[in-house]
Amino acid sequence: MEDLPVNNMSKKKISFSIACYNEELNIIPTYLALKKISDVIKRYDFEFVFSDNCSTDKTRILIKKLLIKDKRVKGVFLSRNFGHEANGQAAMDHSTGDAVIPIECDLQDPPELIPRFIKKWEEGYDVVAGIRSQSEDKSIMMLIRKIFYKIFKSISNIEIPTNSGAFSLMDRKVINAIHNLPEKYRFFRGLRAWVGFKTSYIYYKRRKRKFGITSYKFFDYVKHSERGIFGFSYLLLDLMIYGGFLLTLISFLFIIGYLYWVIAYGNPIKASIPLMMAIVFFGGIQLLAISIIGKYIQVIVEETKNRPIYIVDKTVNIKGD
Numbered sequence: 565m566e567d568l569p570v571n572n573m574s575k576k577k578i579s580f581s582i583a584c585y586n587e588e589l590n591i592i593p594t595y596l597a598l599k600k601i602s603d604v605i606k607r608y609d610f611e612f613v614f615s616d617n618c619s620t621d622k623t624r625i626l627i628k629k630l631l632i633k634d635k636r637v638k639g640v641f642l643s644r645n646f647g648h649e650a651n652g653q654a655a656m657d658h659s660t661g662d663a664v665i666p667i668e669c670d671l672q673d674p675p676e677l678i679p680r681f682i683k684k685w686e687e688g689y690d691v692v693a694g695i696r697s698q699s700e701d702k703s704i705m706m707l708i709r710k711i712f713y714k715i716f717k718s719i720s721n722i723e724i725p726t727n728s729g730a731f732s733l734m735d736r737k738v739i740n741a742i743h744n745l746p747e748k749y750r751f752f753r754g755l756r757a758w759v760g761f762k763t764s765y766i767y768y769k770r771r772k773r774k775f776g777i778t779s780y781k782f783f784d785y786v787k788h789s790e791r792g793i794f795g796f797s798y799l800l801l802d803l804m805i806y807g808g809f810l811l812t813l814i815s816f817l818f819i820i821g822y823l824y825w826v827i828a829y830g831n832p833i834k835a836s837i838p839l840m841m842a843i844v845f846f847g848g849i850q851l852l853a854i855s856i857i858g859k860y861i862q863v864i865v866e867e868t869k870n871r872p873i874y875i876v877d878k879t880v881n882i883k884g885d
Contacts, residue, residue, distance in 0.1 A: 577609040578682065579661030583651040583730075584627070585617040587669040591626040593774075595637070597675045598667070602636075605679065614669075615640040615655035617648075618877075631880050639880040649750045650874040652730055657743055658882055664739050666730040666752075670773050673731035677768055681733035690738050690761035694731040697767040724757045725765060732756065748873055749863050804853045811849065 580598050584591065595612060602610035614627045614637065630637045640658045642651065656664055663685055667673055673694060684692040730752055734742075741759040742752075 575607075575609050576663075577611060577661040578733075579659035579664045580610065580612045581652070581655040581659050581664050581666040582612065582614045582669050583617065583648070583655050583666070584614055584619065584623050584669045585645065585648075585651065586619045586621045586623060588619075588622040588626055590669050590671060591623060591630070594667075594669050594671055595630055595634075597671060598678075599634075601675055601678050605682065608682075610636060611659065611661060612637045613640065613655050613659045614638070615651050615658070616642065617651040618642050618645045628880070635881065638882050639878075640876060640882065641878045641880075643875040643877040646874040649752055652752060653743075653750065654874050654876065656739055658879065659739070660883070662736050663733055664736075665733050668730065672771050672773055673729065674768060674771065677731075677766060678733075680766055684764045684766070685733050685735065687764075688762065689764040690735040691756065691763040692733040693725060693728050693756070693763060693765050695725055695765050695767045696727040696729065696770045722754070722758050724754055728753050728765075735761070737761070747867060748869070748871065749866050750873065804856060807849070808853070811846070 582594060582598075587594075591614070598610075598612060602608075612630070612634070614630070616624050616627060616639070618641075624639075624641060627637070627639050631639055638658065640654050642654060646654075652666060656666060663682075665678060665681065667675065677694060681692045681694075734756070738756070738759060738761050741761075742755050745755060745759075
């Protein structure tokens, strides 16, 4: 892949990368909040790149109205819903700034932190990632996230900061590095950590959603977690090897002990229930192992298809339109 375009003017540009799906109540508030930041920080040019994941509400209409109102606003409209990861990647791919700030279109991540992100970037950091030290989300979702991050941190083959989301600032060279990764089964925060570069962290409290309801359901969180686990860990495969060896050893010792008992005292098993329990137990272990292998094979199949991550239906105010 070629590197993404970069701003060639003397005044550096910062891009706000905003992925949207059914956010008609948040489009204008998000734009105004980010515009307020851009109006204060005069030393940079800014652009607002909205990527719409084929919304079914008025999201696309509102983005088009902003395109007319402010020429710094750019629109990327996908041909269908390609998922959260692809939508976020589309917004970043069409950003042309010297630095890119991905931010969700629900204002749960506070835009007020952006000047601190920029300051860290000016100090020489290539990545400035926001870390959610606290959250006002529902307690059940907080618990699920906490459990996932603890598990993921312990099994991942790279160091990924706990409770980090897409909210961050990345230098152009980081954006280009992530863009040039060929994989389709993408987990953004894992890729951001994998490419490396000098990184700083800023801790903050994540707010409740003020407008609308989230389109992200529990199953979406599960699928997103799978992307991280199967994309950045081989521990499950290792556990299958160790577990298989251990069960084989136990079974061998049991057979030796059982044969000795039969020779010395006769058949000790007088019913079929213990046998049925053993069959069910080992059958379950085998099914779980096959399922894990199948999941890794699924990832391989997705990669070998070599389909694009997303397809753009239309872009507006993007160079080349």
